[in-house]
Amino acid sequence: MSSAADPLAALGSLPGVTEAVDSVRKAVDRVYGHRVMRRRSGEITSEAALRGARASAALSGADWALEEVRRRTDFSADAEARTVGAALRLTAEAGQLLSIWRQSPLRVLARLHLVAVGSTADGDAVGRPRLAGEPVDEPLVAQPLPSADEVAGRLDGLSRLVLAGSSAPALVMAAVVHGELLALRPFASHNGLVARTAERIVLINSGLDPKAVCPAEVGHAEQGRDAYLEAFEGYLSGTPDGMGRWIAHCGRAVELGVRESTAVCEALQRGAA
Numbered sequence: 001m002s003s004a005a006d007p008l009a010a011l012g013s014l015p016g017v018t019e020a021v022d023s024v025r026k027a028v029d030r031v032y033g034h035r036v037m038r039r040r041s042g043e044i045t046s047e048a049a050l051r052g053a054r055a056s057a058a059l060s061g062a063d064w065a066l067e068e069v070r071r072r073t074d075f076s077a078d079a080e081a082r083t084v085g086a087a088l089r090l091t092a093e094a095g096q097l098l099s100i101w102r103q104s105p106l107r108v109l110a111r112l113h114l115v116a117v118g119s120t121a122d123g124d125a126v127g128r129p130r131l132a133g134e135p136v137d138e139p140l141v142a143q144p145l146p147s148a149d150e151v152a153g154r155l156d157g158l159s160r161l162v163l164a165g166s167s168a169p170a171l172v173m174a175a176v177v178h179g180e181l182l183a184l185r186p187f188a189s190h191n192g193l194v195a196r197t198a199e200r201i202v203l204i205n206s207g208l209d210p211k212a213v214c215p216a217e218v219g220h221a222e223q224g225r226d227a228y229l230e231a232f233e234g235y236l237s238g239t240p241d242g243m244g245r246w247i248a249h250c251g252r253a254v255e256l257g258v259r260e261s262t263a264v265c266e267a268l269q270r271g272a273a
Contacts, residue, residue: 008161008168008176014244020251021169027258028214036265037213044213047264049091052215052257056196057087059221059228061139086116086190090197095212098205105162106155109186112197116190129155129186137189140225141182143236151186162202170206174199174216175250179235196220203254213261219253 011017031037037044054069062083075085093115101108114127130136132148146154158180166173181195196217203209203216220228231249234242 005164006166006168008166008172011172011176011243011247012168014240014247016244016248017172017251020248021171024171024208024251024254027255028208031213031258031262031265032211034262034265036268037211040268041211041213043268044261044264045211048213048215048218048257048261050088051260052200052217053087053091054084055215055219055221056090056193056217057084059140059196059217059225060087060190060192062087082118083193086118087193089115089118090193091200094197094200094204097201101162101201101205103163105159108201109155109181109194109198112194113187113190116193125188130188134188136185136187136191138185138191140192140229141185141232143183143233146184151184154180154184155186170203170208171251171254172247173206174202174208175235175247177202178250179232179246182232183236199250209254213258214254215257215260216250216253217257218260219256220250222256223249223252 012021050069051066054064054066057064057069060083062080064080064084069084069088072081072084075081075088090112093112097108097111100111110127117126125134129151130148134148136145158177162173162177178195178199181198182192185191187194199216200212203214204212208214227249231246234244234249235246236242
């Protein structure tokens, strides 16, 4: 595929990206090779989903302790609880949307927003890109919003990129999907949660993390909001250096997610979890 037909291909050779891709692959291979993964991968997947949801909610302003997320059953009491509930629902839904993502990414994004909003759905603004003049509630990202027309055009372009496929590494595609959705904030709410869930879907669907045991959300949260937003500014810049920094940041997030699941594997091996 030519570079014109595969615009993501060139991103794989940006400064720092090759090293990030190699480092991520080695980290993923290590956790998949852990002896516990051979016998109890389902437990690792479930725990990674819980920890990933907790971390994504933390980035969206609901920084609850893991045990609080594990203990709670009611996620409707207040705004923080609703954010945590949305993150949990999105993580659970992601695995059901893998085949649809390959056929219709925009349909998946609409479904993710609907799932995130949940029972608080308010009219026809749910599950569709925002219209001109409609406000956006996004607690983390303060950068100027693209217009509704720009959102529609760029979402269509993103969909075509996904459908066409790319020779670029899975990390590159995942980082671009995440960054583009965060930049566009196409929905009236929950855009950060949706963007990080879409990144999760790409990492699983690509075959890099087929069992969903490398929660990048954990790594994004562990690196902190400031580092997340600084790297995101690099994506917004569109420069080779900025794009490289964003992709490398996403790579580091996957590695930290691997470290989290490796710790779970070690705890299971010791009989401590």
